[in-house]
Amino acid sequence: MRKQESIDGAIKVKLLFFGPLAEKLNQRSIELSLLYGTTINQIIDRFELKSMISDGLVVALDGDIGVDLDTEVKDSSEIAFLPPVSGG
Amino acid sequence: MSEKEVIIRIEDQNLDPNFLRSLMDVEGCGSIVSFVGLTRGEDNGITVKRLEFDAWENKLNHVLSDIAKTSIEKFGVKSVLVAHRVGAVEPSEPIVCIHVGSKHRKAGFEACSWLINQLKLQAPLWKKEVRSDGEIWKPGLG
Numbered sequence A: 001m002r003k004q005e006s007i008d009g010a011i012k013v014k015l016l017f018f019g020p021l022a023e024k025l026n027q028r029s030i031e032l033s034l035l036y037g038t039t040i041n042q043i044i045d046r047f048e049l050k051s052m053i054s055d056g057l058v059v060a061l062d063g064d065i066g067v068d069l070d071t072e073v074k075d076s077s078e079i080a081f082l083p084p085v086s087g088g
Numbered sequence B: 001m002s003e004k005e006v007i008i009r010i011e012d013q014n015l016d017p018n019f020l021r022s023l024m025d026v027e028g029c030g031s032i033v034s035f036v037g038l039t040r041g042e043d044n045g046i047t048v049k050r051l052e053f054d055a056w057e058n059k060l061n062h063v064l065s066d067i068a069k070t071s072i073e074k075f076g077v078k079s080v081l082v083a084h085r086v087g088a089v090e091p092s093e094p095i096v097c098i099h100v101g102s103k104h105r106k107a108g109f110e111a112c113s114w115l116i117n118q119l120k121l122q123a124p125l126w127k128k129e130v131r132s133d134g135e136i137w138k139p140g141l142g
Helices: A002-008 A019-025 A041-048 A050-054 B017-024 B057-075 B105-122
Strands: A012-019 A029-035 A058-061 A078-082 B006-013 B031-038 B046-055 B080-085 B087-088 B094-101 B125-131 B134-137
Touching: A012 A058, A019 B125, A029 B006, A041 A050, A041 B087, A078 B094, B006 B057, B017 B031, B017 B094, B031 B105, B057 B080, B057 B094, B057 B105, B080 B105, B094 B105
Parallel strands: A012 A078, B006 B080
Antiparallel strands: A012 A029, A058 A078, B031 B094, B046 B087, B046 B125, B080 B094, B125 B134
């Protein structure tokens, strides 16, 4: 029963990184297993991105840019980490 | 809004502003205002070899399309084309091209200026300058 709970409690999400952040992490995307109820803030802590938030890093959840960082992610969510943009 | 009133292009090869302009619906227009941004070959005396653009391509088209549609509603212009390069852009090559077709020039100028400002604020694009003294990611609005 406990083992079953453990399996049921896991979700898979995809993280996307761009520009200087992709270069810094040397990763474009990561697939990650998380527990139900994990928030974006907890992912930020895990990847040590807290300082980048104050430098203008914005997060998009399933394409919704600028989402509240206390939002819980769901199974199959796509979470994009966007450094300050510089197009044009 | 017809397909020819809003045209968005994301290109990994050279942008041709004249060709892009030919794609637009300018029926009834008395003006086309254009902005073409180029790679500068120097920055404060340092040689710039090229710019490299990273993009969130799945989202970029959507963001540019939203900006273009908003400009038509906001300024009453007839048609808008926005094209942007991704990948490496050499000095003097076009990075971005905006064309605005309108009845009168005032609305066209205003819409074109607003469009490039919004693109710089919203478009999920990141620019790296490859220079003679190294590489730097350009921060924010450039």
